[in-house]
Structures are given as C-alpha cells and as structure tokens.
Amino acid sequence: MITRILRSIEALQQIEPDWHELLARQAGTSPFQTAHYNQIWWSTLGGGEWEQGDLWLFAGYDQADRLIGLAPLFIAPGEQQALRLIGSHEISDYLDLIVDAGHAKAFIEELLTQSMQQDGSAGQRLILDNLLEDSPNIPLLEQVAKSLGLKFARERTDPAPLLMLPSSMAGYLEGLGSKQRKEFKRKMRRAAEYPARVTWRLADQANTFSDEIEIFLELMANDAEKREFLSEPMKQHFRTLALEGSPEGWIKLAFLEVSGNPIFGYLNFIAQNRIWVYNSGFDPDHFALSPGWVLMGHLIEWAIQNQLEAIDFLRGDEQYKNRLGGIDRFVCRLTIES
Secondary structure, three states: OOEEOOOHHHHHHHHHHHHHHHHHHHOOHHHOOOHHHHHHHHHHHHHHHHOOOOOEEEEEEEEOOOOOEEEEEEEEOHHHHEEEEEEOOOOOOOOOOEEEEEHHHHHHHHHHHOOOOOOOOOHEEEEEEEEEOOOOHHHHHHHHHHHHHEEEEEEEEEOOEEEEOOHHHHHHHHHHHHHHHHHHHHHHHHOOOOOEEEEEEOOOHOOOOOOHHHHHHHHHHOOHHHHHOOOHHHHHHHHHHHHHHHHHHHEEEEEEEOOOOOEEEEEEEOOEEEEEEEEEEEEEHHHHHHHHHHHHHHHHHHHHHHHOOEOOOOOOOOOOHHHHHHHHHEEEEEEEEE
C-alpha cells in the first residue's frame, strides 16, 4: 500500500473525484462523509466549533494508484489537541474512516503507525467521534491498536434513531402500534381542522433558496438554546450547506405553513435513498398544532410515495423520533493513544 499525507485544502479539492469514487464503493455511508460536505465544514471549521486546525488527510493507494482508503483528519490544537476526523463533532452526526473492506486492516495499521509517530502531542492521540456502533472499522481499530501496544477506549455517546419505511402509508401506521397510531391520526386530523389553512411544502427553487434559508434560520432562533448556538460562523455553515446543496438536490428544506406563513421547518439531506433530518426551527405561537409532528407526518408520507427506504433522525434523544417509529442505534467515540 502506498500512503500519502495531504495537508492543504487544495489537495482536498484535487482528490475529490477519487474521494467520490471511493465513497460510492462503500455501504452505509452518510452525507457527512462526502468531499463536498467536508470542504463546507472546513470553510467555517464546523461553524466556529474550532478556532483553528491543520489538515491531515491520510490516504492509501494501491499499486495502480487507485484510492482505497481515506482518513480525513485534522490536528485540533489547544487543550483538546489530537488528530480528529474532519466534521468533529457537534454538527456532523456520522463520521468514519472511508476504506475498501479488503484493504481495511492494512490501511488502519498504516494509519495508526504513522499518526502515532507525528511530532507533538497530536501525534500521540487519535479521537474518532460519531462512529455508528455497527461500523466494521471499530473492531479492526481495536484489534490493530492493541497489537501495536496502544491504548484503546470506546464510549457510547448518543442515540441515533432510524425509521425504516414500508411500501405504503397504511403499512407505516400499522407498524406504529395502537397508541402511537391513534396519536398520529389525531394530530394530523387536528391540523386538517385547524381554524386557519395548514399546508406544507418542500423549498426546492434554487433562485429563492437564499431567502428560504434565512426564514429557516429565523425559525431556529426562536429556541433559546439554538439562538445561542447560531453564531455568525454557524449561520454561515448553514447558508453554505443549503445554497451549495440545494442545486445538487441533496439538501431540501421542508416548511409547515399556516395561512401561507412558515411556522416550522426541517433542514434535510436527501441521499442514499433516505431522508436525513439535520435540524429544525419553529414558531412558538403554534405549539398547539404540534407542527413538528405534523410536518414529519407529511415528510414520511412523501418519502413513502417516492419509494425512499428510510428516515434517519440523526443524533439526539428527542422523544418524537421513537414515537414516530424510529429504532435507536448509537454512535460512539474512540480514543487511541500511546
């Protein structure tokens, strides 16, 4: 195996076609692992989560110079100094190494050997956040780390509920069980009978999307915790993600409206034949309508009609995710150090 360490944004951009081909060969990947998302994240360092960092992309190639493994890392400085995955960790729900299965063990051996030899404390610690617990890379990382005499720790961090979709809305409702099915129907019926007209829509017009994302950010800011979260760099992250993702079709905003006024919004990825529910915003004047539940009900029906396989609610323990049929999976953090 031929390995290279790429240290510049220009190098990241240059390997984007190879990155895309490598990712396409993998099963179970997420939008957070694409080259484009990684470039967007890096442009604001996670919406300001990190003040600075140095790229450290570890790439493995076969003898035909085909990319067979990639660890898109950066050196995080300060008290948290370590090698971390680009995207770490707050606003990127799923992260992982990207590597062909047949080369995974050899790639991980090279990665751990070379990362632990880097100068400074960053070279003595590797922190991998938000790996789904069923990732095939986890047991290999543990096996190789221990064979090299390195310390290995694994910590479960967040639930990440997943809703697998049946072929019909009737099948979905049947799968909810009696209590949740009645609640779902009651909330949807109440919206249909609301004194003002309740509608929903997908914002998919590129020429208006810059206005749509501002509406969504205003809805987000109605929550005190999210208002604090929405620093200027974080707003820029959302704007860039939406404006660059919308024309390509992998970002869609969904709005619930009362008399034509948006009262709830979901920012979603559409990728790998599923919806990935990234964030939400609301108008507190319409809580009685259960707007998040109602809008998600419409999204579930839309997804079934368009033959999508799943709705991934991403990280978080909000109760509605399970009440709407999401089954918990979990993500974890790995720490490897000398």
